[in-house]
Amino acid sequence: MRPINLIVVHCSASRCDRCYTEYDLTTDHLRRGFSGAGYHYYIRKNGDIKSLRPVEKPGVHSKGHNANSIGICYEGGLDENGxxxxxxxxFQKHSLRVLVMLLLRDYPGSRLCGHRDLSPDLNHNGEIEPEEWIKECPCFDASSILSDPVPGNPAYL
Structure with a gap:
């Protein structure tokens, strides 16, 4: 088994008003020359978690970080105007939280981050700031996944 110390969250960069299935994602990745989907997991809008690549096999999702990471992608990331x-x-928030919690249990000590957080620190201040992001993916702070409210709690509604 390969060592895992990083869990990276991505978005599919697809519009929220359109359907982008795991088949669509895999087809797009095959067209780019990948051997299949680059992510290990894909979370559909309805919350379904699709396993796309065995965890034992390095992903193709974060250049320079694939050897020791697991890639999770959720459907969406662009508004109706792109x-x-x-x-x-x-549903996606719930599934993402559950999946991340399970992965952190299986790979204790792993760092949770968004793809954008792996951008280079251009000003060398030790912090990746919005002006340094190569892309906005995902369009939220991935570290907030574990602090998102839990369904059923009044704060969630």
Whole structure:
């Protein structure tokens, strides 16, 4: 088994008003020359978690970080006009939280981050700031996944 120390969250950069299935994602990745989907997991708008690549096999999702990471992608990330936005449904938020919690249990000590957080620190201040992001993916702070409200709690509604 390969060592895992990083869990990276991505968005599919697809519009929230359109369907982008795991088949669509895999087909797009095959067209780009990948051997299949680059992510290990894909979360559909309805919350379904699709396993796309065995965890034992390195992903193709974060250049320079694939050897020791697991890639999770959620469907969406662009608003109806094609602009970056946090388009996660409540189902996706729940599924993402559960999946991340399970992965952190299986790979204790792993760092949770968004793809954008792996951008280079251009000003060398030790912090990746919005002006340094290569892309906005995902369009929310991935570290907030574990602090998102839990369904059933009054704060969630």
């Amino acid at each position: 602009r970056p936005a946090d388009t996660r449904t409540s």
